[in-house]
Amino acid sequence: MAFIDYYKILGIAKNATESDIKKAYRKLARKYHPDLNPNNKDAEKKFKEINEANEVLSHNENRKKYDKYGKDWEHAEQFEKAEKQQQHQRNSQQATGGSFSEGDYSDFFESMFGGRSSSNSRDSIKFRGQDYHAELQLNLTDVYETHKRTLTINGKNIRLTIPAGVRNGQIIKIKGHGSEGVNGGPKGDLHIKFSITNNTKFKLENDNLYTNVDLDLYKALLGGDITVDTFDGKVKLKIKPETQNGTKVKLKGKGFPIYKKEGSFGDLYITYQIITPTKLTEKEKELFTELSKLRM
């Protein structure tokens, strides 16, 4: 457990007034508040630190204790215990402490102050629980068909249907699978963000897929049949004679599934890349020369 310099966190001097603390806290809270920094874990961490610092320094008793023991907080516990025992002997009726609740506070804070102060005004307000954010990493081939997956989030197994055509960066919300509400408020939601890696040779744009297919010179000139790969298998295609380099062919309905439109697909666009032969034999050179003369 490391000592935390709450003054440093708020960027104020040890002799800061209550108003200085309030001002510094508000300025930093506005900068790092989770609502203003969605999905920013660093800001969330910083906000918790700022809150904790404010919780200690803005309450006179907490600040006194922190200022008194500071770096020697480990001894403070023993000292406080001894002092409490003495107090107890003096007046067994005297009440001690307040009702503390669990919170996102550091070990240092918990050891000194036992938990969040009950004087916080938020205690009286019912709030929906925090939303959980999770990221699910999948390959493009995984989302070609609708399928079910079991995810373990915060120790709970959640059976999730992953719809075909879900996109990279897309977030789906699962109601009531977030954290518990505050003061009896409803549960938060679970937001799952899909991180999809394209593990195929196809380029995806909207619902359409794009790919290049190599075509040998003779097939491009004379025509013929070729077999090309689509996302869900091979397809035979007829090549027209005298096909030009860069010719595009559309295969209707052979693209990517359209999200939440069962059975609907985008198109597949194929671009032919004509490969000219290399390492020509003498005979071939001769024949190509002869051909070129015919075109003169």
Place this chain on the structure above:
Amino acid sequence: MNTKNFIHISKLCKHYNIEISFINSLNEFGLIEIISVEESQYIHEDKITDIEKMIRIHQELNVNIEGIDVVFNLLNKIEELQNELIITKNKLL
């Protein structure tokens, strides 16, 4: 009109311990939409997350309604830009 997916404003104010005037101001600024059904006013349940966010920004950061309006516009812009970035990245894949 079926009010199944709508929450009565008075219930909402009681739950979050807020003044009705706060909700009315959010409505005036176009941040939320109040729906009137037979002299009762409701909010769609899909807007609750946004309203909670507005309450937190107002109460925890002392931001007034004008400020909330600015914050929400900027947050929406950030979201749009992030989505554009994702689409652009997808195109590069």
